[in-house]
Amino acid sequence: MELLKKLISRRRFLQVSGAGTAAGAAVVGSGGLGIGQLSTLKEATAATVDSNTVVNKSICAQCPARCGIDVYTTNGKVHAIYGNAGHPIANGKGCPKMHLGTYILYDPDRFKGPMKRTNPKKGRDEDPKFVPITWDEAWQTVADRMNTLRDKGESHRFGLFFGRGWGATDVGVTLAPMAKLYGSPNIGIGHSSMCSDGSVLAKQCTDGNASYSSYDYRNANYLLMFGANFLESFRPYNNNLQVWGYIRGEKAPKTRVTAVDVHMNQTLSASDRALIIKPGTDGALALAIAHVILTEGLWDRNFVGNFADGQNHFKAGEPVDTAFNEKWTQGLTEWWNVELKDRTPKWAEGVTTIPADLIVKTAREFATTKPAIALFERGAHNHSNGVLNGMAIHSLNALVGSLFAEGGLAYQMGPAYGPAPANPDDHLDDYAKNGPHKDVPRIDLKGHEDGYLFAKNMLQEVPKNHLASKPYKMDTVMFYMTNPVFSSPDATAWEKMLAEVFVIDTSPFPGETAMMADLILPDSTYLERWQDAPTYPFQGWPLAQIRTPAIKPLYDTQTFGNTLIEIGKRLKGPASEYYAKLENVENILRHLAKGFETTPGDNGVNSFESWVEKGVWYKKPYHWRQVRGEFFEWDGQGWNKPMSAEDVKKKLLKTESGRFEFKSSYLDSKRDWVLEKTGRDPAKFNFPHWEEPRYTGSGDLHFVTSKNAMHAEGRSANLPNAIALMQPTAGGRRQVCAEVHPSVAKAKGFKDGDLIRIKSTLGEITAVARVTELTRPDTIVLPFEHGHWAHGRWAKGRGSHVDSIIDNQSDRISGMANYYTGKVTVEKA
């Protein structure tokens, strides 16, 4: 790069910078490209060679992974995006979505500035008749509504719902404190219950960490994957692909992989063993694997412990009454006696349709090819029994001693950020501290006995509760990075609610939520804005990246963080002082970066300027490691400092017992509520156990709406270049197709390519049939992506809106929406 920098004069660089490109950017020339050839070409077609290319560091926005990117801008136009070579997730590489960024920036259907609605009628067929307004009017309108509600003691009737939050500048320092400063429990309802809370609760119930896991894949020798489509949709996708090339093509010994899903996908195809399972039964498979590990004596003695007499007393069908000295787990023999003893491979074959011999083989390999990781995501837990499935799968990690081990899984450390420019606690008035909002439940009934006591969020419940006035009606709702009118189960319920309330949308794109909005406050797209983003759980050690604008916003848009600050400044009372102190997003970033001065990153980042230059701060290693049943802490040289049991409980196994709990004390803490709401057996309700999923609908086919690799955070549906590659395995090039088994097509009398009708209790949609052996005879797979009734010229009217026929049923423990649990019928359309 040094060599390239020399190819361009400083004068030229300054000219480009002055034209609106980002500060601190590196410069790449295109020197040497056949300058001599130019003179020989016809003038009409003369080659153009441009050496005014500027590269700035930013963060991809197509999935939660937060890959560092190099954004190439020439003469003010962004034309290329590649992985940042100095970024530990991207490592210079890209997934298929990374390269779609320029299409999003230059999407011709973007909103061009703030607007208000002039047509009071709302609905799919109503033109909102938006008219442009100034930003001052936009912000003041929101603040006025908020102030009026507060004056009436009804501040809880203002809600702010969000999906993909990135970090401190858009959520942590701006959005989240507003709930406290203004006084509304409904500011900051996230989409996690429609995302992946099923895995978060499964971890919390067993090892006490309410979090996604970090994974040390590169040092694992065996991966057992349940419903986490590692090579198409699991995060961090780009890094998963890098891992795959290493563990399958270079590492010695080669890592073995068994993958479980409901249809043949790329992950199953590329694995050593594909187990195509009946939807909703992953927990039964995991329980049978645990059964085999115990009966065959393959558990990790160092982590789990052993029978007092050193003999193996786990025999199928027989209870155990011999003493077992558990080391880092709790409840193993009780679990065996109430559940596992009967969970034989033969039994599981009857539930899952996976042949018993394959279950035995998988269990033996998993327990004897260490380090081994069992991982799972939405496929396994988007069911009424989801948290139980997750607990069963995660228990396999405990049985083979993978928790906090090299080649195992752990959790994520946060970045060494400096303090924000202001502290919300210094700006609370009496209303904020003691107002009536303190006594009302959240609109989604999260944490409420009538709702979901354990859930983190219940965004999918908002329209139902509002329409029933239980607990009350909202007045004004604002959305950030989420479009539930399209993506929520029973999505159309949102249309009814939003027709009744004042709606503010901040998306840069004309999605369905925007079509229901009264006010449009368009965010700048990700290549135009400043933003921070600490990592999602990755490899445990802390990592924080920064978005820097490649160009000034193309249109009259404002970064969402700045919009919140401007609204905050216009609120009555001391809240306005807080937001005045924040100033703007860039000022917050400068304060965060102060933390790097005292804790420099491994790549030398020790200031705001160096953060901007490198795009990422990170500091290895992860501080804790379990080695053969002993825990150690990093002392600066190695994992040398032995940890006491109290220390392990405080930092790693955060359960009541300080151990991995097969018998969950967290579930037991709300025992009566769990028993009442789930009807579960009091003897086993807090153990991982088998429970038939409660499928919604009465059709004969499971309806699974999987995520494709090309799904770029909600915008792919309006990107022609993405649409054409959307469903490669089944040939969905103009829209995604419904994968249906030939036996279904024959029985129902349709052919490959025919239009079919898919019916649930909520209604029906049509789809193009792809008759294929990829999918089970009892299952229809139709990836979510299309079926928009707004969202842009390419999205509107294309394909099938799957979430309009998916019932709004949730796991009562995790609150996770049961997207993959519908039963439908199909017929020729």
Place this chain on the structure above:
Amino acid sequence: MAKWGMVIDLEKCTGCQACSTACQMENSRLPGENYQDVLYYTEGRQPTPQLKWFPRPCMHCEEPSCMHVCPTKATYKTEDGVVLIDWDKCIGCKYCMIACPYGVRFYTDEKALIEPNIKQVFKGDGDLSWNPPYKGPQQDPKHGVGIQPNGVVSKCNFCYHKISKAPKGTADLDESNPELVEYVPACVRTCAPKARYFGDLDNPNSQVSRLISDKQGTRLLDHTGNKPQVYYLTGGGAAAAAVPGTRANKKA
């Protein structure tokens, strides 16, 4: 002079299509008209169906049949072994598209795969078939680089605007080398599982030559005599990415 070639390790290829999207970004390709496609095939029956895929760029043959049939010599072989199209000479007769055994050439003015036609949204001026705001800065019709003009055939050019700037004598264009990364073809540079390698086939010490030797690199449809300069490593059977059988059922 180098003879540039590519090695694709099918044992590592995950079928993710990042090669295709990086290529369409770098070369301003229209939706569905990728210089580089991944083809997907299914065989077998439940519960043991097979899903396979096959990444396919232009093979940049040593004996390119497309070049031999071109009546205007628009398709030509460069000194460094790359098959290119001179758009100033191409008359759009499509003989080359029929002659190519690999189906990797595109003609402009075909019906748009995705409607509304994006060419009508970002209209071209002069000879250019369209003019998207995100197009790359390079426009070099003599080497078939940049926005495709009206009435001509186009295809993968091994990112000639990049590789042609590489220092002479380079054995491998390795994207992990900061000195070389800007000269690496887009598909090779981005390939996350590192299934792609690009280097000098005439240099027996290059990484590509070593891989072809160590892992028995094979060439697609070698019986045609075209002698591709793209080699595949098949990994001895464990790879999901695979050379398709003649009876495989092609999707997409």
